[in-house]
Structure formats: structure tokens, C-alpha cells
Amino acid sequence: MATGGPHSAATFLLFVNLIMYAAAAVIAGWAINYSIDETPSATLAPPARIFPIYFPIGNLATGFFVIFSLLAGVVGVMTSLTGLQEVMQGRLASILSAASSSIITWALTLLAMGLACKEISIGPRPANLRALETLSIILSGTQLFCTGAIHAIAPSTLTGSSLIGRV
Helix, strand or coil: CCCHHHHHHHHHHHHHHHHHHHHHHHHHHHHHHHHHHHCCCCCCCHHHHHCCCCCCCCCCCHHHHHHHHHHHHHHHHHHHHHHHHHHHHCCHHHHHHHHHHHHHHHHHHHHHHHHHHHHHHHCCCCHHHHHHHHHHHHHHHHHHHHHHHHHHHHHHHHHHCCCCCCC
């Protein structure tokens, strides 16, 4: 019964993060696709030369924010999928693998959140980018709680495993 709490909390948070990371990846993918379609074939001005994709929406931080949000979204979806499988297995090696990948995902999400905060401070943006910023900020918190819940499972898995007698 002691392991039911962290297991159920981690499973719930992984499922919620899976849905939110998928939504973030879809919105960021749309923004990149829109920017590729709207990129002029003529020579671009110096701010637009930072990326080969010209972002006609948002401000100067939009390019960095969208790229890192897409990266965090894809890594977050894969971490949530594999994390759900590994938490369900309940083996120590699986839990530790989920814990390490959740830390990497949290770091990428914090990077995207920092760029979202920079984009917010620069100036106005369209509603779809505001939704992506909101998702990035919320995901940084939920991924932190998810990482904590997965790390809370590891000691209970260690004490319940058969490795104690072999060490």
C-alpha cells in the first residue's frame, strides 16, 4: 500500500504530461510549418538570417522559442510514453531509467520556458504562440512534480526488490 501513492501519482502525471507535450509539439510544429510556407525566397534582412526559417509571427525570440518548444515536446512525448511503461513494470532499473529521462526532459522544458518568458517580455504575439508559451510554463511545473514522483518510487522499489539480499 505504501507504493500505491507514488506509483499512481507518477502514472497520472505522466499521462497528463503526455497529452500536454503532444499539444505543445503540435502547436510548435504548426508554427514551423507556417514559417516555412511564409519564408520569402528573396534575401532576408539581418535579424531574419539567424535562422534559415523566417518567422513572420511573433518577435525576435519566436524562432528560438518555437524550435526549443518542438524539441522539448517531442522528447517529452517519448519520455512520457516510455515512463508510463517503465513505471508500470515497477523494476528498479526501469524506474531509474524513467527518472533520468524525466530530468533531461525537465531541463529542455525549462529552456523552452525561459525562452517563452523572454518572448513575453519582448512584445505582442498571436494567440497560438501565447498558448504555446502557456503550455511551456505549465509543463515546467508538472514535469518537476512528475520527476519528483518518479524519484519517490525508486526507494520503495529498492526496498521491495530482491537485490537487497544480493548486495
